Amino acid sequence: MKYYSTNKNTPSVTLKEAVIKGLASDKGLFMPERIEKFEPDFFENIQDLSLQEIAFEVANKFFGEDVEDAALKEIVYDTLQFDCPVVKVTENIWSQELFHGPTLAFKDVGARFMARLLNYFLAGNDNQVHVLVATSGDTGSAVANGFLGVEGIHVHVLYPKGKVSKIQESQFTTLGQNITALEVDGNFDDCQLLVKTAFLNEELNKKLLLTSANSINVARFLPQAFYYFNAFARLKEQGVLQDKELVISVPSGNFGNLTAGLFAREMGLPVTQFLAANNENDVVYEYLKTGNYNPRPSVETIANAMDVGTPSNFDRILDLYNHSYKKISSVIKGFRYSDEQIRKTIKKVFEETGYLCDPHGACGYMALEEFLKITQVGVFLETAHPAKFTETVETVVGKGNILLPQKLAEFMSGKKKAISMSSDFYSFKNYLMSL
Known part of the structure; x- marks a missing residue:
């Protein structure tokens, strides 16, 4: 299936391109060219299906043309282990x-699915992918934990200083490995603008392979x-x-x-x-x-x-x-x-x-x-x-x-590691160019 930009000023792309690019080159968001409907009889017996079985049927409508059946089923079932x-x-x-x-948090569903789908599309790719994600709280932790330890992918979480709860902050600032937290002196909209601007910066995109794990990415919001x-x-x-x-x-x-x-x-x-x-x-x-x-x-x-x-x-x-x-x-x-x-x-x-x-x-x-x-x-x-x-x-x-659930208690016991940054794009660009 092809994906077009909401601004309609750039050619349609494949699912793989939409997932890796995150944002269209004309600043629009990707949309599937059509929405496949279920027949009414699907809903007559839907109560007999498990969450995973339902999710696979839905995923197949979205992604079945681009991901082979067995791989898609594995992605869905591995995503929904809860x-x-x-x-x-x-x-x-x-x-x-x-x-x-x-x-x-609810974002575990989309973040885990995207991590696995992106990993599927990057098989055999030697270039490191840099995932940029702005968060007002739960997105950062879900994405960071969804991608934690995934080879070939580095996640950069931008969050507004002093505007997320201590527990939320601990879930993405204590992980290390392939996760870097960026504490931005601004609000969520400032963080989101930095991410969007980075995708449209020619110099950055020549040097780095960038994608987004915010809900602007089709692989994050559709699941x-x-x-x-x-x-x-x-x-x-x-x-x-x-x-x-x-x-x-x-x-x-x-x-x-x-x-x-x-x-x-x-x-x-x-x-x-x-x-x-x-x-x-x-x-x-x-x-x-x-x-x-x-x-x-x-x-x-x-x-x-x-x-x-x-x-x-x-x-x-x-x-x-x-x-x-x-x-x-x-x-x-x-x-x-x-x-x-x-x-x-x-x-x-x-x-x-x-x-x-x-x-x-x-x-x-x-x-x-x-x-x-x-x-x-x-x-x-x-x-x-x-x-x-x-x-x-x-x-x-x-x-x-x-x-306090055990999962949260473990995050809270970790040591915070974050890079302080202004909301000025020049600072963010310099950080990325230094990678």
């Missing part, structure tokens, strides 16, 4: 827990469609969807996660409505209300992985629906919540149900509570383990209510 369970919170609200992977199908299957397995419509609420920052859900819907997944749950970074919320898209600097919140003022993947959503505001605003409903509302919801849900949300999941829960009709069932994506935000969550529910 579950993505759907857990009941209230009578009509369920949580899909996406924090059971190695770094306890996230796997767990949307799994959510439907698991609810159907429990008989929840017999006479109810499905609504999915997605905590949204850079909008790669929601975009993957929209792709799942276009493939035939029966989702009636998507909700984009934002924190105070409300650029897309504003668009959904007014039709006006005005990117601006991000603001810092307790749901830090969503602190994005220029969401890259919104370009994909525009392209997917031919820039139709009417279509986009009908498929996606936007919601915006303050830090105070997030804290109150974490406390309320915990006290009333015993379920502990992280700050991002709390946004998703609130959107469902505000939107759901009696004929609907809602799933919100619990994108990270609450222990990754212990300082915030403990101030709400009290100490002793969060157990």
Whole structure:
């Protein structure tokens, strides 16, 4: 299958080229030339399939023309060595827990898949590949751990100084080996701009083979469609969807996660409505209300992985629906919540149900509570383990209510290793040129 740029000013490329390049030469994001749909009968018995079996069927629709069957199956099964369970919170609200992977965040799915697919495409390649990734929290840890120890690949994680939690920071600054952490004096948007600018710099690209592991890379965001199908299957397995419509609420920052859900819907997944749950970074919320898209600097919140003022993947959503505001605003409903509302919801849900949300999941829960009709069932994506935000969550529910998983405790015991850097591209370019 060929992949075209959302800016449509450069020739289409193969999957291999799209994965290795990351970003198109005209600054656009790659999109598959078509979306393969499932026949309706696939959903009749989907509840009989495991997460891995479902993921392979979905992956085959995306990548089956470019990756041989046995290799694709191995990539999918090796990626998903953990579950993505759907857990009941209230009578009509369920949580899909996406924090059971190695770094306890949803990005483990896309990052692990991309690492394995890139490794597949680089077989026999002698040149080292440099993976550049900007993170507002969980992306850096998922990518770093997904690529840790992979021969021929070096990962450079750019993160905003003082704007990620200590636990998140420890997950990519303590690894060493082929992982380098770059502590940028700026915000996430500054980090993302450095990465994008590097891809378009002729001098850098002559010297180094660069790619991205942010959700701008098709191999990172497309696999996230796997767990949307799994959510439907698991609810159907429990008989929840017999006479109810499905609504999915997605905590949204850079909008790669929601975009993957929209792709799942276009493939035939029966989702009636998507909700984009934002924190105070409300650029897309504003668009959904007014039709006006005005990117601006991000603001810092307790749901830090969503602190994005220029969401890259919104370009994909525009392209997917031919820039139709009417279509986009009908498929996606936007919601915006303050830090105070997030804290109150974490406390309320915990006290009333015993379920502990992280700050991002709390946004998703609130959107469902505000939107759901009696004929609907809602799933919100619990994108990270609450222990990754212990300082915030403990101030709400009290100490002793969060157990630190062993995986996180091991990261916290490591020694931080990071290179300090300004948000000026000249500094970043000099660093890369010195490699």
